[in-house]
């Protein structure tokens with residue numbers, strides 16, 4: 001047996017040393033984009049967004065423990081899809097560790113272990129979750145007590161989705177998705193996620209979105225595409241906690257690009273709709289498909305239908321909203 005878990009830390013770490021924790025575990029949710037309005041490509045290569053994020057209850061768990069200075073920072077991974085997760089310094093979790101250590105002028109010598117349940121390269125912000133989790137876990141392990149605003153700044157440097165992985169719940173992401181405004185959610189939503197066999201690269205999907213716009217003759221730059229705006233009807237549906245209203249207002253501007261790169265997703269979406277989903281859409285940049293269900297029973301029926309039709313590698317049910325990155329264990 002390992003040492004007993006201590007308290008659930010609400011972000012009040014002890015200073016490192018005699019009575020600081022020797023390991024910290026953080027749980028971080030996946031996300032689905034209930035609206036993803038994509039503006040024109042900016043000069044820096046990013047697209048302006050109105051990105052309505054909803055955190056869903058599929059989680060990665062990130063555990064950090066001190067490593068010796070000769071060992072240096074390292075990452076290991078268990079769980080789903082681990083062979084697709086890079087184990088070098090390009091891993092987003094290690095990049096988060098480096099960024100926090102640099103900010104505090106300390107050495108980044110930790111072992112980061114990722115227990116992965118969020119599909120890799122699935123459009124559900126798995127890597128972003130690991131970055132946000134590693135950041136919060138190291139802040140607790142090192143007792144650095146970084147103010148929330150600074151943690152969010154570091155998150156934004158690491159990736160557009162990373163700030164939302166830290167906050168969870170529901171939020172409107174503007175700019176390239178990193179400028180967050182929290183949103184109210186009035187109930188629980190039931191989802192099914194069809195995990196595809198391979199992944200889709202996020203930059204490739206944005207590029208395909210631009211290519212399709214160019215082909216239509218509308219252009220793909222900032223002046224060519226309308227400014228993205230959050231849909232008032234969608235925000236009202238979230239506030240009301242009403243799945244039918246939400247279903248009627250879901251949208252994803254990246255969906256045509258994801259379908260263009262992976263046409264088989266059309267069939268996956270159709271199977272879920274036929275099985276009773278209120279709505280079906282590609283999650284973010286895909287290829288995971290998301291199905292909104294009326295209730296838990298309908299969600300499990302849809303999951304069974306997706307598995308029986310053999311249109312995905314796995315069908316997972318989950319509810320939203322879910323809390324953001326949370327310290328769940330600290331061992332002394």
Ligand SMILES: C[C@](O)(CO)[C@H](O)COP(=O)(O)OP(=O)(O)OC[C@H]1O[C@@H](n2ccc(N)nc2=O)[C@H](O)[C@@H]1O
Pocket residue numbers: 033036045046047048049051123125128158159160161162175176177202203206284285
């Ligand atoms: C598709 C979404 O997951 C929706 O939430 C996000 O927009 C992607 O967020 P992310 O994976 O954190 O993306 P980043 O790591 O910031 O950027 C990866 C690449 O995606 C493209 N990218 C990303 C965000 C954005 N607003 N415009 C973009 O064009 C750019 O090519 C960028 O180089």
Ligand SMILES: Nc1ncnc2c1ncn2[C@@H]1O[C@H](COP(=O)(O)OP(=O)(O)OP(=O)(O)O)[C@@H](O)[C@H]1O
Pocket residue numbers: 084085086090091092093114119120121122123124125126127128130131161199200202284285286
């Ligand atoms: N900790 C990590 N976990 C998963 N992938 C990682 C990680 N660090 C770096 N990566 C790289 O990032 C790529 C995208 O993985 P990720 O799971 O974040 O995709 P995604 O869910 O589609 O992202 P998003 O929804 O934010 O666009 C992977 O192919 C992998 O090479």
